[in-house]
Amino acid sequence: MRLLLTSAGVKNASIHQALVDLLGKPIAESSALCIPTAQYGHPMVGPGTGPWRFISGQGELPMVSLGWKSVGVLELTALPSIDDDQWVPLVRETDVLLVAGGDALYLHHWMRESGLADLIPSLTETVWVGLSAGSMVLTPRIGADFVQWTAPNGDDSTLGLVDFSICPHLAPDGQPGNSMAEAEQWAATLSGPAYAMDDETAISVVDGTVEVVSEGQWTYFPAPAESSPG
Numbered sequence: 001m002r003l004l005l006t007s008a009g010v011k012n013a014s015i016h017q018a019l020v021d022l023l024g025k026p027i028a029e030s031s032a033l034c035i036p037t038a039q040y041g042h043p044m045v046g047p048g049t050g051p052w053r054f055i056s057g058q059g060e061l062p063m064v065s066l067g068w069k070s071v072g073v074l075e076l077t078a079l080p081s082i083d084d085d086q087w088v089p090l091v092r093e094t095d096v097l098l099v100a101g102g103d104a105l106y107l108h109h110w111m112r113e114s115g116l117a118d119l120i121p122s123l124t125e126t127v128w129v130g131l132s133a134g135s136m137v138l139t140p141r142i143g144a145d146f147v148q149w150t151a152p153n154g155d156d157s158t159l160g161l162v163d164f165s166i167c168p169h170l171a172p173d174g175q176p177g178n179s180m181a182e183a184e185q186w187a188a189t190l191s192g193p194a195y196a197m198d199d200e201t202a203i204s205v206v207d208g209t210v211e212v213v214s215e216g217q218w219t220y221f222p223a224p225a226e227s228s229p230g
Contacts, residue, residue: 001120002127002206003161004213005135007168008199009061015202016066018213022127022204023095030095032068037076038099038133041106041149054100061131063098071098076107079114091119094126101132101168104142106149108158111137117159132168135203139165145186162205167196170217180219187221194221 002022010016023030036051045051052058055073057065064071072090074097079087091097099107111117128138136142140160147156167186171177178186183196195203200216212218 001123001161002125002204003138004127004129004202004204005138005162005166006129006131006202007135007166007170007197009063009131010066010129010202011062012200012215014213014215015200018202018204018211019066019096019127019129022206025095027066027068029069031070031072031093032064032096032098033072033074033091033094034064034098034100035074035076035107035134036100036102037110038102038104038107038137040077041103042101042133043148045102050102051100061101063100063129063131068096074116076110076114076116079116084115088115088119091116091126092123096127096129099128099130099134099137101134103149104133104136104158105147105151105156107133107137109149109151111159120159120161135168136166138162140192141165141190143167143186143189145182145189162210163192164210165190165192165194166203167194168199170196170198170201170219183219184221190221191223193223195219196221 036054039045039051137158138161142156167183169177173179187194197218198216201214201218204211
């Protein structure tokens with residue numbers, strides 16, 4: 001799977017070009033499925049207008065509204081109640097999965113319960129575009145600071161498809177989002193490397209190669225072993 005891990009969607013020309021490069025063809029020739037599941041689990045979003053705005057492309061974060069050839073909805077909470085042959089072929093045939101922000105642990109739980117997590121290793125040509133929690137769910141841990149919904153196992157672990165964690169929505173002091181001081185404190189609680197990135201930044205991952213795509217601000221926090229002397 002090819003990954004485009006964003007803080008706030010396809011916000012600028014650089015991230016847009018990175019998406020086209022991952023697709024290998026124009027957006028207008030590509031099919032998409034949007035996954036709103038993470039929104040239901042977050043206390044500041046939940047059901048109601050938030051998921052509708054994401055699905056309909058009416059929100060302020062560019063994902064569904066980019067001009068896809070077709071867009072469908074993949075609601076993970078529904079998948080355990082239907083046969084695999086009703087949704088697995090659809091996912092395999094789709095060019096890109098657009099994964100909403102919200103609660104990363106709730107999304108992780110339903111990726112496991114639905115079977116989507118088990119399907120991911122076989123989706124070698126599919127592009128995953130994550131937005132905030134939709135990006136964080138692919139990391140090893142989200143960090144205690146981002147825990148809202150309590151997972152059944154009680155910890156903050158997620159899928160671990162990449163080897164770094166993400167602090168999204170980096171913002172200058174006094175502005176909405178996470179300050180650099182907060183990001184530094186968060187990173188200090190992790191055992192692995194991490195990135196803090198603002199809403200003009202994304203991370204592209206292809207075959208293990210990581211590239212930061214940014215028209216804004218970002219910071220890399222090495223793992224403790226990387227930063228220790230000697």
